[in-house]
Amino acid sequence: MNLRNDLALNALLLASLACLMVLSLTIGPLKLSMQEVLAALFQGGSANLLPESLAGIDRAARLHLIVTEIRLPRVLLAIIVGASLGMSGAALQGLLRNPLAEPGLLGVSASASLGAVLCLYFGLASISAWLLPVSAMLSAALSTLLLALFAHRSTSNLSLILAGIGLSSLAAALISLAINLAPTPADVQDIVLWLMGSIADRSFDDIRLCLPFVLAGLGLLLSCGRELDALTLGDEEAQSLGVSPARLRLKVIIGTALCVGASVAVAGAIGFIGLVVPHMLRRATGYHPARLLPASALGGALLLLAADIVLRLVSQDFELMLGVVTSLIGAPFFLLLVMRNQAEVAR
Amino acid sequence: MTCLDLQDVSVQRGERCLVDKVSLQIPAGSLFGLIGPNGAGKSSLLRAVAQLLPHTGHCHLGAQRLEQTSASWRARRLGYLAQAGELAWPMAVRDFVFLGRLPHRGSGLPLSWRRSTDHDSGPASTQTNEEAVNLALKQTGLSELAHRPLNQLSGGELARVRLARALAVNADVLLADEPCASLDPFHQLSVMELLHAQSRQDRVVVVVLHDLTLASRFCDQLLLLHEGAVVAAGEPRRVLTPDNLQRVYQLQAIHGEFRDQPYIVPWQSSSSATPVNSTNKSGFRLQDEIPVQ
Numbered sequence: 226m227n228l229r230n231d232l233a234l235n236a237l238l239l240a241s242l243a244c245l246m247v248l249s250l251t252i253g254p255l256k257l258s259m260q261e262v263l264a265a266l267f268q269g270g271s272a273n274l275l276p277e278s279l280a281g282i283d284r285a286a287r288l289h290l291i292v293t294e295i296r297l298p299r300v301l302l303a304i305i306v307g308a309s310l311g312m313s314g315a316a317l318q319g320l321l322r323n324p325l326a327e328p329g330l331l332g333v334s335a336s337a338s339l340g341a342v343l344c345l346y347f348g349l350a351s352i353s354a355w356l357l358p359v360s361a362m363l364s365a366a367l368s369t370l371l372l373a374l375f376a377h378r379s380t381s382n383l384s385l386i387l388a389g390i391g392l393s394s395l396a397a398a399l400i401s402l403a404i405n406l407a408p409t410p411a412d413v414q415d416i417v418l419w420l421m422g423s424i425a426d427r428s429f430d431d432i433r434l435c436l437p438f439v440l441a442g443l444g445l446l447l448s449c450g451r452e453l454d455a456l457t458l459g460d461e462e463a464q465s466l467g468v469s470p471a472r473l474r475l476k477v478i479i480g481t482a483l484c485v486g487a488s489v490a491v492a493g494a495i496g497f498i499g500l501v502v503p504h505m506l507r508r509a510t511g512y513h514p515a516r517l518l519p520a521s522a523l524g525g526a527l528l529l530l531a532a533d534i535v536l537r538l539v540s541q542d543f544e545l546m547l548g549v550v551t552s553l554i555g556a557p558f559f560l561l562l563v564m565r566n567q568a569e570v571a572r
Numbered sequence: 573m574t575c576l577d578l579q580d581v582s583v584q585r586g587e588r589c590l591v592d593k594v595s596l597q598i599p600a601g602s603l604f605g606l607i608g609p610n611g612a613g614k615s616s617l618l619r620a621v622a623q624l625l626p627h628t629g630h631c632h633l634g635a636q637r638l639e640q641t642s643a644s645w646r647a648r649r650l651g652y653l654a655q656a657g658e659l660a661w662p663m664a665v666r667d668f669v670f671l672g673r674l675p676h677r678g679s680g681l682p683l684s685w686r687r688s689t690d691h692d693s694g695p696a697s698t699q700t701n702e703e704a705v706n707l708a709l710k711q712t713g714l715s716e717l718a719h720r721p722l723n724q725l726s727g728g729e730l731a732r733v734r735l736a737r738a739l740a741v742n743a744d745v746l747l748a749d750e751p752c753a754s755l756d757p758f759h760q761l762s763v764m765e766l767l768h769a770q771s772r773q774d775r776v777v778v779v780v781l782h783d784l785t786l787a788s789r790f791c792d793q794l795l796l797l798h799e800g801a802v803v804a805a806g807e808p809r810r811v812l813t814p815d816n817l818q819r820v821y822q823l824q825a826i827h828g829e830f831r832d833q834p835y836i837v838p839w840q841s842s843s844s845a846t847p848v849n850s851t852n853k854s855g856f857r858l859q860d861e862i863p864v865q
Contacts, residue, residue, distance in 0.1 A: 227667070322660035322661075323660075451674060451677075454671060454674070455671060455674050456660075457659070457660050457661055457663070457668070457671060458654075458671060458737065459654055459657045461619070461624055461652065461654045462652060462653070462654050462737075462738075464624050464643075465622055465624065465646075465647065465650060465651070465652035466647050466671070466672070466674045466675055466741070467643040467644045467646070467647030467674070467675050468643075468674075469643065507661070511663055511664060511667055512661035512662055512663040512664075512667075512721075513661075513663060513667065514661070
């Protein structure tokens with residue numbers, strides 16, 4: 226029964242995701258119809274044309290270029306980032322047995338942001354486009370290492386949360402310092418805009434950079450499902466069922482860090498997806514942490530893609546930042562959920 | 573015939589010795605009670621046997637030394653029920669009980685509800701997961717509530733759900749830490765009857781208890797702990813003597829028998845009251861006048 230429910234739910238999410246993908250590809254300065262998008266995706270012209278020659282080439286080849294080289298990376302990035310944030314949130318909430326946990330809690334995203342901000346501060350980003358995501362990812366890896374060492378030594382979730390809060394406060398303070406000391410107003414603007422989170426103007430290079438890490442992280446988190454289920458019973462009983470809470474904690478930390486570090490590196494800080502999505506899907510998956518994992522990945526991808534579509538429909542001549550939009554939609558929605566839960570508990 | 577055999581089991585936390593060199597043998601088919609005041613080391617001993625706490629000494633199950641077995645080997649043979657804790661997610665009762673089948677499910681996908689095919693799957697290999705869960709629900713009287721979410725249950729129902737989860741493991745050894753806490757008298761009795769019946773199916777059942785009457789009535793053997801050390805072990809009548817209760821609990825109790833079964837009603841703490849020497853109004857006589865044996 227559970228299995229059938231899950232298949233139906235995931236199929237529904239997947240179908241919605243496919244629809245939104247096509248819809249997202251139609252939106253932009255040049256409005257395209259669904260048929261044009263599908264035609265451009267699957268036939269298209271030769272892909273090795275340079276953008277300067279756009280005017281000279283036929284419409285089909287031009288559409289192919291717009292759809293596959295400009296719009297597709299954005300859509301794929303929304304899916305990758307959304308999926309990794311959604312599943313990380315679900316895994317962390319399962320590990321900490323707390324619906325308020327989210328990827329930002331461990332301080333990994335703040336550390337990744339710090340890496341990127343330092344790169345912008347020292348003007349390294351202009352040397353090579355690769356330097357920024359790479360330095361963000363290195364910084365995320367460093368903070369993960371610290372967390373893992375910490376988790377190895379301590380046995381409680383509370384101290385893990387406290388360590389995460391400490392790490393993210395430190396990173397936030399250093400980011401503020403970088404903004405404070407930034408040499409020119411333009412640098413400040415660069416940093417602040419980057420911190421808001423965006424997936425605009427990304428290419429397949431960004432995808433190639435983050436995808437291996439995200440896939441590794443998602444795989445690692447998915448493999449934790451059964452152990453997270455067992456952890457519902459508490460550390461001791463889970464251990465009596467053959468689960469090692471210490472090893473599970475390490476797996477979730479590393480999986481989350483891979484996902485979040487890689488996502489922040491290419492898209493900046495995008496909030497609330499990891500908090501809201503598992504919350505929305507928890508009841509539909511029967512409160513099973515394991516069943517929540519794949520559904521949250523799909524739900525996160527769906528939500529971020531939807532947010533990106535809304536953002537582009539609303540802002541035609543100014544660029545709204547994706548991180549701002551997700552927080553603007555996510556925060557009130559979250560408050561609503563909490564209030565509804567309160568009413569349920571009171572009953 | 574499996575038998576749980578402890579030799580010199582000690583648990584140390586920092587400078588403090590929580591359990592001091594406990595040795596005992598519990599044959600299969602018996603219900604064994606651990607009793608003692610708060611902080612006596614009952615739970616620590618139970619956790620040490622379940623290999624959840626670092627300890628010195630040996631625990632053997634049959635010929636196997638538990639300290640040297642793998643976690644998955646133990647998971648199928650030792651069922652452990654912790655003291656009531658907070659539950660994380662309000663999943664349905666049946667799903668929760670199903671978590672006890674985790675050691676028996678194949679190593680495949682998280683959702684593989686399939687029959688276990690592992691040749692080393694322990695005593696439950698002839699039983700499907702579904703059957704084991706249904707049986708555990710039936711034994712605890714929860715079949716009606718199978719689809720109810722956990723947050724809509726009373727405290728007593730929740731305690732039974734947690735017990736059902738431990739029963740679903742279908743292990744040779746069941747270690748239960750205060751399974752009767754927070755239950756009303758009816759459910760206390762039904763849980764003890766259930767555990768007693770479980771022990772008669774050739775299992776070792778070890779249970780931590782506070783209720784002295786339940787302990788003396790249902791357990792075949794008792795171990796009385798005080799500050800980590802064994803005060804007395806053996807048949808309930810020989811363990812729950814007035815002297816021992818006075819020494820360990822600082823307690824005066826009414827000892828009696830009903831239909832050849834002993835009962836003990838704690839009456840007053842010796843620290844706060846003057847010793848009671850006389851027969852009380854209801855006709856029971858207090859401990860300092862009659863030794864029970």
